[in-house]
Amino acid sequence: MWPGRGDTNMTALAEITKQLLHAAKEAGAADADAIAVSGDSLQIGVRNGALEEAERSEGVDIGLRVLLGRRQACVSASDTRPETITAMAERAVAMAKEAPEDPTCGLADPDQLAEIRDNDALDLVDDSAPPSPELLKERALEAEAASLAVKGVTRTDSAGAGYEDVSIHLAMTNGFEGRIRRTSHAVQAVAIAGDGLEMENDYAFETRTHFADLPPVAETGRLAGERAVARYGATRPPTGAYPVIFDERIAAGLIGHLVQAINGQAIARGASWLKDALGEQVLPKGIDLIEDPGRHRVRGSRMFDAEGLPCAKRALVRDGVLQGWTLDLATARKLGLESTANASRGTGSTPSPAVTHLGLTEGAMSREELLAQMGTGLLVTSMIGSTINPNTGDYSRGAAGFWVENGEIKRPVNECTVAGNLREMLLGITAANDARHHMSRVVPSLLVEGMVIAGS
DSSP: OOOSHHHHHHHHHHHHHHHHHHHHHHHTOSEEEEEEEEEEEEEEEEETTEEEEEEEEEEEEEEEEEEETTEEEEEEESOOOHHHHHHHHHHHHHHHHHSOOOTTOOOOOGGGSOSOOBOGGGOOOOOSOOOOHHHHHHHHHHHHHHHHTSTTEEEEEEEEEEEEEEEEEEEETTSOEEEEEEEEEEEEEEEEESOGGGOEEEEEEEEESSGGGSOOHHHHHHHHHHHHHHHTTOBOOOOEEEEEEEOHHHHHHHHHHHHHHTBHHHHHHTOOTTTTOTTSBOSOTTOOEEEOTTOTTOTTOOSBOTTSOBOOOEEEEETTEEOOOBOOHHHHHHHTSOOOSOEEOOTTSOOEEOOOOEEEOOOSBOHHHHHHHHOSEEEEEEEEEEEEOTTTOEEEEEEEEEEEETTEEEEEEEEEEEEEEHHHHHHTOEEBSOOOTTSSEEOOOEEEEEEEEEOO
16 A cells, blocks of 8 residues: 555645635635635656656645635645735735626535535555556557557558546535545557548547556557458448447537536526427437446546535436436526535636546447447548537537448448438437446447448
8 A cells, every 4th residue: 555645645735725725714805615625746758769748747736615605716826925815815805805796606505415425435545556667668668569560551640648637625615525536547648540631530549546556558458469460451431321320439428418518507698409308218228327426446436516516316318318417506596406426616606517437338239239220421530620519419529430331331431421300310319238337438339320421
């Protein structure tokens, strides 16, 4: 075990948030909340067998939100000296006096607050000694060598390994104090096949809270190489209406558009293509979309939100039917509802609603069986750009991947656009069974019928 590190950091952060709240009260704030974040990260990158970059980052960032009646202001800094904390509080109170009134701002009532105020039970911290720069370099070199060993790879764009240890302390004048600590290990590689105008690249990336959970480093490098080679020689697909499979690597992005559309901020503004869809079918029958903030050994898991409310597993969609919005205290008050404990914030921002971990019901078919069901169409493995109308759900994105005929991959394709309407697209999805369960968003490959492809 690597002793003391987290406890020492958290004690220091708790003292900082205590000083911030005291300074806010002294400056005239009626209420306040404070956040202190300590981060220690190390990133090593290599290219052509040699060290290309080494980045180390250590520091503490602090944030303070003050409330004066129905007015609020937020300030942040990366300096924890007492004089800085005093100046922050005075500046925040002065800003709040000039801010417009917001009848929905305010801290949680004490009886709303979470009883569990740490994330210890979620096992988010690797207690082994942090990796040295030399060890991270070895991992990066191993990933690069595995990429280069794949036949057809001409070179690598980069390969790297990293480690991060983050501690967060949150305190409020309503009596809440909470702490979060998490670690993460990461390995990535970007491989290139071909040269000049015919060059294609692709990547592989893996991250876990515990190094023991990472797949073998060489496997990540090899996968990047194989993906790059598979894309070599890409041409445009035909133009027309065809079914499209969103590969598991990108399918979570498609579901993410639904998640954005049910965010409380979008609903409160009336700027959502799902604003009138509560209680209606938005996914096929039999499909659930579940948020589970308390997943073990998954980065981002939490027992309480940024306003101190207890997090809990909930259904966003049940049997295809939309169950509710994603709300923090402010958006809940605007809509006359209760918060869903989805408040998130940084040191320089006020709370806003955001989801944590999501899981979409998987189907019975493998991706290969889904390809066979599709017959002829497009398998999309990467996307660029985005044109999405938030009010109508009209969808258009640049895509690359593989052209499929008779259920078999025939050739790589790129420089095309896929388009449709999200409401219609999501109602017609068919899910495979290939979701990766360590991911924050556990979403399998998804088949969407009848999209418009603009290619050659």
